Amino acid sequence: MSSFSHLDSQGKAHMVGVGHKPDQKRVAEAIGTLQVKPETIRLLKKNALPKGDLLTVAQIAGIQAAKKTADLIPLCHPLPLHKIDLKFKVGPKSIEIWAMAETTGKTGVEMEALTAVSVAALTLFDMCKAVDKTMKITQIRVIKKSKHERPK
Amino acid sequence: MSSFSHLDSQGKAHMVGVGHKPDQKRVAEAIGTLQVKPETIRLLKKNALPKGDLLTVAQIAGIQAAKKTADLIPLCHPLPLHKIDLKFKVGPKSIEIWAMAETTGKTGVEMEALTAVSVAALTLFDMCKAVDKTMKITQIRVIKKSKHERPK
Amino acid sequence: MSSFSHLDSQGKAHMVGVGHKPDQKRVAEAIGTLQVKPETIRLLKKNALPKGDLLTVAQIAGIQAAKKTADLIPLCHPLPLHKIDLKFKVGPKSIEIWAMAETTGKTGVEMEALTAVSVAALTLFDMCKAVDKTMKITQIRVIKKSKHERPK
Amino acid sequence: MSSFSHLDSQGKAHMVGVGHKPDQKRVAEAIGTLQVKPETIRLLKKNALPKGDLLTVAQIAGIQAAKKTADLIPLCHPLPLHKIDLKFKVGPKSIEIWAMAETTGKTGVEMEALTAVSVAALTLFDMCKAVDKTMKITQIRVIKKSKHERPK
Amino acid sequence: MSSFSHLDSQGKAHMVGVGHKPDQKRVAEAIGTLQVKPETIRLLKKNALPKGDLLTVAQIAGIQAAKKTADLIPLCHPLPLHKIDLKFKVGPKSIEIWAMAETTGKTGVEMEALTAVSVAALTLFDMCKAVDKTMKITQIRVIKKSKHERPK
Amino acid sequence: MSSFSHLDSQGKAHMVGVGHKPDQKRVAEAIGTLQVKPETIRLLKKNALPKGDLLTVAQIAGIQAAKKTADLIPLCHPLPLHKIDLKFKVGPKSIEIWAMAETTGKTGVEMEALTAVSVAALTLFDMCKAVDKTMKITQIRVIKKSKHERPK
Numbered sequence: 036m037s038s039f040s041h042l043d044s045q046g047k048a049h050m051v052g053v054g055h056k057p058d059q060k061r062v063a064e065a066i067g068t069l070q071v072k073p074e075t076i077r078l079l080k081k082n083a084l085p086k087g088d089l090l091t092v093a094q095i096a097g098i099q100a101a102k103k104t105a106d107l108i109p110l111c112h113p114l115p116l117h118k119i120d121l122k123f124k125v126g127p128k129s130i131e132i133w134a135m136a137e138t139t140g141k142t143g144v145e146m147e148a149l150t151a152v153s154v155a156a157l158t159l160f161d162m163c164k165a166v167d168k169t170m171k172i173t174q175i176r177v178i179k180k181s182k183h184e185r186p187k
Numbered sequence: 188m189s190s191f192s193h194l195d196s197q198g199k200a201h202m203v204g205v206g207h208k209p210d211q212k213r214v215a216e217a218i219g220t221l222q223v224k225p226e227t228i229r230l231l232k233k234n235a236l237p238k239g240d241l242l243t244v245a246q247i248a249g250i251q252a253a254k255k256t257a258d259l260i261p262l263c264h265p266l267p268l269h270k271i272d273l274k275f276k277v278g279p280k281s282i283e284i285w286a287m288a289e290t291t292g293k294t295g296v297e298m299e300a301l302t303a304v305s306v307a308a309l310t311l312f313d314m315c316k317a318v319d320k321t322m323k324i325t326q327i328r329v330i331k332k333s334k335h336e337r338p339k
Numbered sequence: 340m341s342s343f344s345h346l347d348s349q350g351k352a353h354m355v356g357v358g359h360k361p362d363q364k365r366v367a368e369a370i371g372t373l374q375v376k377p378e379t380i381r382l383l384k385k386n387a388l389p390k391g392d393l394l395t396v397a398q399i400a401g402i403q404a405a406k407k408t409a410d411l412i413p414l415c416h417p418l419p420l421h422k423i424d425l426k427f428k429v430g431p432k433s434i435e436i437w438a439m440a441e442t443t444g445k446t447g448v449e450m451e452a453l454t455a456v457s458v459a460a461l462t463l464f465d466m467c468k469a470v471d472k473t474m475k476i477t478q479i480r481v482i483k484k485s486k487h488e489r490p491k
Numbered sequence: 492m493s494s495f496s497h498l499d500s501q502g503k504a505h506m507v508g509v510g511h512k513p514d515q516k517r518v519a520e521a522i523g524t525l526q527v528k529p530e531t532i533r534l535l536k537k538n539a540l541p542k543g544d545l546l547t548v549a550q551i552a553g554i555q556a557a558k559k560t561a562d563l564i565p566l567c568h569p570l571p572l573h574k575i576d577l578k579f580k581v582g583p584k585s586i587e588i589w590a591m592a593e594t595t596g597k598t599g600v601e602m603e604a605l606t607a608v609s610v611a612a613l614t615l616f617d618m619c620k621a622v623d624k625t626m627k628i629t630q631i632r633v634i635k636k637s638k639h640e641r642p643k
Numbered sequence: 644m645s646s647f648s649h650l651d652s653q654g655k656a657h658m659v660g661v662g663h664k665p666d667q668k669r670v671a672e673a674i675g676t677l678q679v680k681p682e683t684i685r686l687l688k689k690n691a692l693p694k695g696d697l698l699t700v701a702q703i704a705g706i707q708a709a710k711k712t713a714d715l716i717p718l719c720h721p722l723p724l725h726k727i728d729l730k731f732k733v734g735p736k737s738i739e740i741w742a743m744a745e746t747t748g749k750t751g752v753e754m755e756a757l758t759a760v761s762v763a764a765l766t767l768f769d770m771c772k773a774v775d776k777t778m779k780i781t782q783i784r785v786i787k788k789s790k791h792e793r794p795k
Numbered sequence: 796m797s798s799f800s801h802l803d804s805q806g807k808a809h810m811v812g813v814g815h816k817p818d819q820k821r822v823a824e825a826i827g828t829l830q831v832k833p834e835t836i837r838l839l840k841k842n843a844l845p846k847g848d849l850l851t852v853a854q855i856a857g858i859q860a861a862k863k864t865a866d867l868i869p870l871c872h873p874l875p876l877h878k879i880d881l882k883f884k885v886g887p888k889s890i891e892i893w894a895m896a897e898t899t900g901k902t903g904v905e906m907e908a909l910t911a912v913s914v915a916a917l918t919l920f921d922m923c924k925a926v927d928k929t930m931k932i933t934q935i936r937v938i939k940k941s942k943h944e945r946p947k
Contacts, residue, residue, distance in 0.1 A: 038230075038234075038317070038318065039230070039231075039234060039235065039314060039315065039317055039318055040317035041313070041314040041317070042234055042235045042239060042240065042241060042314060044234060045234075045239065046234050046235035046236070046238060046239020046240055046241065047239065047240055047395075048239075048240035048241070048243075048244045048314070048395065048398070048399075049424060050402055050422055050423050050424065051422070052421060052422035052441065053421045053422065054364060054421035054422060054441050054442070054443060060814060067324070078190075078191070079191075082190075082191060082194055082196060082197075082198050083191065083194045083198035084198070086198060086694050087194060087197065087198020087199065087200075088194065088198055088199055088200035088699045089194060089198065089200070091200075091696045091699045091700065091703075091807075091808065092200050092261055092262070092699065092703055094808070095261065095699075095700055095703045095704075095808075095869045096259065096260060096261050096703075098810055098869055098870070099259075099707070099866070099869055100259055102865055102866065102873055103258075103259070103866075105406055106255075106403070106406065106407075107248065107251075107252055107255070107306050107309070108248060108306070108309055108310050108313050109244055109247065109248050109310065109399045109402055109403055110244070110310075110313060110314065110402070111313060112419065112420065112421065113406055113419045113420060114419055115419065115872065115873045115874055115875065115900075116872065116873060117812060117813045117814035117872065117901065118810055118811070118812035118813065118814060119810050120809060120810065137812065137814050138814070139814060140419075141421065145316065146309065146312070146313050146316075149309055149312065149324075150309060153305045153306075153308075153309060153324070154259050154260070154305075156305075156327075157259070157260055157298065157301055157302060157305060158259075158260050158261060158262075160298070160301065161193070161260050161262060161263060161298050162191060162193040162194065162200070162262065163191065164297065164298075165190065165191055165192040165193070166190065166191055168329075169328075170328065171326055171327060171328045172219070172301075172305070172324075172327035172328070173325045173326055173327065174323055174325055175308075175323060175324035175325065176321075176322065176323045176324070177320070199699075200699065200702070200703075201728060202706055202726055202727050202728065203726070204725060204726035204745065205725045205726065206668060206725035206726060206745050206746070206747060212510060238390050240395045243392045243395045243396065243399075243503075243504065244395065244399055246504070247395075247396055247399045247400075247504075247565045248399075250506055250565055250566070251403070251562070251565055254561055254562065254569055255562070257710055258707070258710065258711070261703045261706055261707055262706070264723065264724065264725065265710055265723045265724060266723055267568065267569045267570055267571065267596075267723065268568065268569060269508060269509045269510035269568065269597065270506055270507070270508035270509065270510060271506050272505060272506065289508065289510050290510070291510060292723075293725065342534075342538075342621065342622065343534070343535075343538060343539065343618060343619065343621055343622055344621035345617070345618040345621070346538055346539045346543060346544065346545060346618060348538060349538075349543065350538050350539035350540070350542060350543020350544055350545065351543065351544055351851075352543075352544035352545070352547075352548050352618070352851065352854070352855075353880060354858055354878055354879050354880065355878070356877060356878035356897065357877045357878065358820060358877035358878060358897050358898070358899060371628070382494075382495070383495075386494075386495060386498055386500060386501075386502050387495065387498045387502035388502070390502060391498060391501065391502020391503065391504075392498065392502055392503055392504035393498065393502065393504070395504075396504050396565055396566070399565065400563065400564060400565050403563075404563055407562075407563070409862055410859070410862065410863070411552065411555075411556055411559070411610050411613070412552060412610070412613055412614050412617050413548055413551065413552050413614065413855045413858055413859055414548070414614075414617060414618065414858070415617060416875065416876065416877065417862055417875045417876060418875055419875065444875075445877065449620065450613065450616070450617050450620075453613055453616065453628075454613060457609045457610075457612075457613060457628070458563050458564070458609075460609075460631075461563070461564055461602065461605055461606060461609060462563075462564050462565065462566075464602070464605065465497070465564050465566060465567060465602050466495060466497040466498060466504070466566065467495065468601065468602075469494065469495055469496035469497070470494065470495055472633075473632075474632065475630055475631060475632045476523070476605075476609070476628075476631035476632070477629045477630055477631065478627055478629055479612075479627060479628035479629065480625075480626065480627045480628070481624075516662060542846050544851045547655075547656065547848045547851045547852065547855075548851065548855055550656070551656075551717045551851075551852055551855045551856075552855075554658055554717055554718070555714070555717055555859070558713055558714065558721055559714070571720065571721045571722055571723065571748075572720065572721060573660060573661045573662035573720065573749065574658055574659070574660035574661065574662060575658050576657060576658065593660065593662050594662075595662060646838075646842075646925065646926065647838070647839075647842060647843065647922060647923065647925055647926055648925040649921070649922040649925070650842055650843045650847060650848065650849065650922065652842060653842075653847065654842050654843035654844070654846060654847020654848055654849065655847065655848055656847075656848035656849070656851075656852050656922070675932070686798075686799070687799075690798075690799060690802055690804060690805075690806050691799065691802045691806035692806070694806060695802060695805065695806020695807065695808075696802065696806055696807055696808035697802060697806065697808070699808075700808050700869055700870070703869065704867065704868060704869050707867075708867055711866075711867070714863075715856065715859075715860055715863070715914050715917070715918075716856060716914070716917055716918050716921050717852055717855065717856050717918065718852070718918075718921060718922065719921060753924065754917065754920070754921050754924075757917055757920065757932075758917060761913045761914075761916075761917060761932070762867050762868070762913075764913075764935075765867070765868055765906065765909055765910060765913060766867075766868050766869065766870075768906070768909065769801070769868050769870060769871060769906050770799060770801040770802060770808070770870065771799065772905065772906075773798065773799055773800035773801070774798065774799055776937070777936075778936065779934055779935060779936045780827070780909075780913070780932075780935035780936070781933045781934055781935065782931055782933055783916075783931060783932035783933065784929075784930065784931045784932070785928070
């Protein structure tokens with residue numbers, strides 16, 4: 036039977052103890068989408084895509100945010116990330132954001148991947164908000180999660 | 188004609204200068220939704236809603252994140268927030284998050300409200316992820332933004 | 340003969356090298372007390388205890404602060420906490436705060452437990468200061484500290 | 492009638508809105524004590540007092556912590572401190588810590604002064620813990636708080 | 644007669660009180676240089692300049708660091724920056740970094756400009772260190788500092 | 796053939812994956828110099844050297860900054876430092892800063908040592924800027940870097 040790992044039977048929150056778990060290689064991928072007006076994409080393509088700074092600034096913000104995950108999400112455990120990767124796909128009326136986080140540790144890294152996507156999306160939103168008042172950040176979710184023994 | 192305030196005509200990013208702008212009372216509201224399985228809401232209602240800690244932990248995470256907005260989003264200006272408020276509406280298969288940010292300053296606070304919503308959603312996601320692998324954070328957007336002269 | 344690990348014979352401060360120490364499971368517990376007026380406890384019981392947010396907010400603040408210990412205390416080593424726990428006991432004129440920190444690492448975690456207690460106490464103080472001008476935070480101390488080999 | 496500014500009548504926490512308050516010069520002072528064994532003071536006087544680094548490290552930690560108050564205490568408003576001061580009084584079996592914080596702003600700064608005292612005490616504790624296992628941090632309280640109109 | 648504002652006559656450090664100073668527009672500019680091998684510049688020009696991400700990553704790191712100045716430098720006052728700007732000049736064996744910081748406040752912003760230059764230089768160093776083991780960060784200094792009354 | 800580990804062949808930045816690397820003891824040393832006027836050194840010797848707080852404040856700032864390296868430099872991996880050491884050498888017209896960082900981990904720690912030197916230099920600059928407008932931070936570089944197997 037499933038139960039909330041962070042909540043006890045009275046609904047009180049607590050941080051899960053992970054000291055007994057093995058150190059394993061853990062990888063997670065998440066994606067999300069910034070929905071914009073087609074006109075915004077047209078303007079971006081004229082000024083800031085593919086060679087401009089727009090996506091680089093969002094990528095750096097996403098990497099830095101992934102490192103801050105345990106500072107942002109109260110019941111997350113701090114862990115040393117071994118890799119964070121972000122990629123962007125520009126469509127006719129959206130920018131899709133993909134992020135991957137990897138560690139060798141005792142807990143999964145899906146929150147790190149989700150945090151990278153979320154903050155990269157907020158950063159794109161910030162840079163485009165002067166030209167588009169109708170943007171939405173949407174469909175943020177985990178698409179892959181795995182763990183396996185560390186190589187000897 | 189609209190243009191990207193954070194990007195020049197070559198697509199290079201820069202921080203907008205706001206020193207010449209007047210100090211004004213500025214308020215912004217944002218919302219977003221965590222989509223979950225109906226079964227998750229049923230489990231939450233049994234254990235953690237309305238009296239448990241779930242929403243309080245998300246609210247505190249959202250308030251703390253709003254204060255960190257300029258640390259998360261590279262081209263945002265730091266500003267002293269005078270109020271941050273979050274509210275939650277639990278539906279049959281979602282939790283809707285509303286946030287409001289207020290300051291007296293030279294720039295708007297929609298990024299602060301959006302950051303509060305995003306991190307509160309991530310925090311709910313973290314607390315529910317043991318029972319629901321299909322959640323999505325979605326429809327994050329600004330719903331209101333205003334500025335007006337400071338009262339004398 | 341005992342000596343200050345963080346100070347040399349001229350009183351100069353330095354960070355202790357811990358690279359040669361084994362990784363061990365380390366646990367520490369600390370407690371402390373917020374002394375308040377009996378009237379404050381009565382008001383809290385009417386409004387905010389046991390179901391309100393007061394203790395949850397303090398608990399979250401304590402957990403988040405424990406993760407920041409090495410950022411707050413200059414000569415502390417950063418380490419990845421595996422568990423942080425806080426509990427509160429409401430007496431007729433006090434709130435006692437207990438915290439536990441656990442890691443597998445090279446140094447003890449009593450400073451993490453003490454930091455959790457201290458910041459939880461400050462957070463309670465902040466939430467009660469409008470009704471009680473006489474509060475004191477007192478008797479913060481380590482009550483238990485242990486280390487043992489990691490299980491294979 | 493007094494009431495908790497940070498809690499509503501159902502005990503739900505919220506951040507107080509301060510946008511309507513005037514900017515005023517605000518000062519607060521707090522003190523607290525680290526209780527140690529007389530032998531610890533004797534050792535400190537031989538090695539680290541009055542010329543060594545012990546008190547300077549604690550002072551710097553206190554100043555830095557005061558600047559982080561709103562990051563540590565969830566419902567505190569961020570504000571730009573104009574002065575933070577710490578002083579130490581070494582007694583036969585204690586070190587007393589005094590801190591002062593000053594700003595021109597919309598909210599009081601007693602939490603900043605208390606945070607400075609608390610983190611300075613934790614820092615002293617950390618530096619002395621190798622020689623004294625019985626220390627206590629105690630009697631942390633506000634001793635003065637004032638506000639007045641900004642000079643024209 | 645000149646004297647150290649942050650040190651008293653016994654050499655004890657303290658934070659300067661600035662509450663009595665007027666709010667003024669304050670601007671500072673700083674520069675510094677990363678010295679590299681000519682071969683490094685050649686490689687950069689082939690791969691990463693002028694269109695690649697190298698300078699953008701350093702620029703973002705410099706902007707983010709300027710916002711953290713008071714967290715990095717113990718006796719600095721926190722202040723809300725209104726603009727931070729960085730520019731880079733690539734020479735035959737060096738990259739020169741220029742930064743500007745602006746605020747309306749009670750203290751100068753040369754430390755913010757210097758911090759932006761320093762961290763941008765460290766970031767360039769980090770990205771080039773795999774190909775060049777002989778780099779130096781050098782000649783970091785203030786080149787301009789001004790203050791003037793806020794416009795009415 | 797050498798290549799930029801943080802940049803791909805199109806000049807796009809990315810964080811290097813280090814999950815496959817062995818945990819090794821890694822040490823790095825860096826130095827740098829604050830150039831000042833001879834008169835500044837004379838004034839420092841009268842007031843603040845060798846017994847005053849000047850160098851202690853810079854040392855603490857350097858230690859704290861080393862712990863924040865991954866927060867300052869976007870593509871750096873977070874890692875738990877086991878030791879950070881700083882030393883200062885006061886010459887007739889300069890203060891030389893030496894820093895050492897040590898960890899057991901998957902990546903080198905030269906950026907941590909360089910960050911410690913840079914922020915210690917900025918801190919000295921801040922404390923001396925009231926008496927000397929001509930200071931320069933210069934010659935920051937790595938002087939030693941090593942890695943070896945962890946002792947069993």
